[in-house]
Amino acid sequence: MTNSLNALKISNLRTSFFTRAGEACAVNGINLTVGKGEIVGLVGESGSGKTVTGFSIMGLIDEPGRIVEGSIELNGEDLVKASSKRLAALRGDRLAMIFQDPMMTLNPVMRIDEQMMETILIHHKVSKKEARIRSQKALEAVGIPSAADRLKAYPHELSGGMRQRVAIAIALINNPDVIIADEPTTALDVTIQAQILYLVRDLARNHDTGLIWVTHDLGVAAEIANRIAVMYAGRIVEQGPANEILDRPRHPYTEGLIRSLPEGQDDLARLYQIPGMTPSLLNLPKGCPFAPRCERAAELCHETLPDERNDGVVRYRCHYPSHLNSGGTLGSDQMAGGQPV
Ligand SMILES: Nc1ncnc2c1ncn2[C@@H]1O[C@H](COP(=O)(O)OP(=O)(O)OP(=O)(O)O)[C@@H](O)[C@H]1O
Ligand SMILES: [Mg+2]
CATH class of the missing domain: 3.40.50.300 (P-loop containing nucleotide triphosphate hydrolases)
Structure with missing residues (x-):
């Protein structure tokens, strides 16, 4: 190969x-x-x-x-x-990693939208608006219901399964x-x-x-x-x-x-x-x-x-x-x- x-x-x-x-x-x-x-x-x-x-x-x-x-x-x-x-x-x-503990990826004091948008914006020259749209789509892709609302949440407001989905969304974004x-x-x-x-x-x-x-x-x-x-x-x-x-x-x-x-x-x-x-x-x-x-x-x-x-x-x-x-x-x-x- x-x-x-x-x-x-x-x-x-x-x-x-x-x-x-x-x-x-x-x-x-x-x-x-x-x-x-x-x-x-x-x-x-x-x-x-x-x-x-x-x-x-x-x-x-x-x-x-x-x-x-x-x-x-x-x-x-x-x-x-x-x-x-x-x-x-x-x-x-x-290159991305999904850890056993999603809190290895997630910052407890940042809202989900901030963390996701940051992951996009530090690597790509896109507008904040575009980054927000991509973040919401990424949450939808990992099966998170009411993604627009969840974007405003902090990690502790989500269940373990949901947190891992967010960590996956960030890894894939x-x-x-x-x-x-x-x-x-x-x-x-x-x-x-x-x-x-x-x-x-x-x-x-x-x-x-x-x-x-x-x-x-x-x-x-x-x-x-x-x-x-x-x-x-x-x-x-x-x-x-x-x-x-x-x-x-x-x-x-x-x-x-x-x-x-x-x-x-x-x-x-x-x-x-x-x-x-x-x-x-x-x-x-x-x-x-x-x-x-x-x-x-x-x-x-x-x-x-x-x-x-x-x-x-x-x-x-x-x-x-x-x-x-x-x-x-x-x-x-x-x-x-x-x-x-
Ligand atoms: N910081 C460290 N200092 C010393 N030894 C370490 C360190 N990190 C890992 N090791 C050693 O490296 C070896 C492999 O560890 P590793 O964590 O990769 O195992 P693993 O296959 O992921 O196991 P598990 O299924 O328990 O997660 C272990 O023997 C471990 O003790
Ligand atoms: Mg291991």
């Missing part, structure tokens, strides 16, 4: 926090692309590095953290090399090329979660926006994503088309996530749980970071970190991918065989 088709291209990104206890490599050499109008589900357990990936893209990593290596190209421009002034100009315009949605529905009740999920999906599709949907829930990613990337201990251990990841996972960690999905299981009390714990980022094992929890791990897995391999459909980091063990549908002729991507 060339840059012109990718809204975002992340190459070998490494982001670390330099703590007293040592260097915690929260994002450990990830490669990820997001096409225009494409929805990528970024999935992984707590602490796997999803939010740090999002913050790295947005240029929001603060001390003691820093991007150590790699590039993040937005429409071909490397954000890692960009000045803080340039990043501020891109944020809220070409300048038609960004890339949106990162970081678990924006987890704090909301189930019906509203689903509404917001499909709303953001449709808005992103309609505007050809690349969307990264961050979630710990593979089921949610399966609902909306075209592609799924699975993170484990700072690495993307598997990525590919959503249906392929769900139907024929290569990585045993992804298999475990699928087995622990409640769908189709009659006995929820006995839901599968991947045994063991995620490794400490300060003390990663020298081989595959999943090996201590992996039923298939052999000596090689404990000794050597698997390279990222590409079998033409899915990229994965595993010495013994599932489809090769279980006689999956991919023939060996389709294997690119151990080529780091």
Whole structure:
């Protein structure tokens, strides 16, 4: 894929926090692309590095953290090399983030209209009148009733679901090329979660926006994503088309996530749980970071970190991918065989 088709291209990104206890490599050499109008589900357990990936893209990593290596190209421009002034100009315009807590976006002491109009006016030379019209349209687009009245409200006058809709409206208002949605529905009740999920999906599709949907829930990613990337201990251990990841996972960690999905299981009390714990980022094992929890791990897995391999459909980091063990549908002729991507 060339840059012109990718809204975002992340190459070998490494982001670390330099703590007293040592260097915690929260994002450990990830490669990820997001096409225009494409929805990528970024999935992984707590602490796997999803939010740090999002913050790295947005240029929001603060001390003691820093991007150590790699590039993040937005429409071909490397954000890692960009000045803080340039990043501020891109944020809220070409690049936006929807946070789990909408109050990360909203200012409690400003009216909704002021905040929305400001987001337009700092990036675009339009009249205040035009900015107000756009703000109202943006609220209507996210399904806020009586938008003209809501514009005059303060955030505390709205429900949690409504606040998140406003935060989404602000994220979308300048038609960004890339949106990162970081678990924006987890704090909301189930019906509203689903509404917001499909709303953001449709808005992103309609505007050809690349969307990264961050979630710990593979089921949610399966609902909306075209592609799924699975993170484990700072690495993307598997990525590919959503249906392929769900139907024929290569990585045993992804298999475990699928087995622990409640769908189709009659006995929820006995839901599968991947045994063991995620490794400490300060003390990663020298081989595959999943090996201590992996039923298939052999000596090689404990000794050597698997390279990222590409079998033409899915990229994965595993010495013994599932489809090769279980006689999956991919023939060996389709294997690119151990080529780091
Ligand atoms: N400011 C910080 N200082 C030190 N370590 C940090 C800091 N921020 C994040 N980390 C570490 O980076 C790792 C990845 O964190 P991150 O927040 O990206 O996880 P996550 O996948 O988003 O998890 P969750 O599902 O809980 O949101 C964690 O181990 C965390 O402790
Ligand atoms: Mg997070």
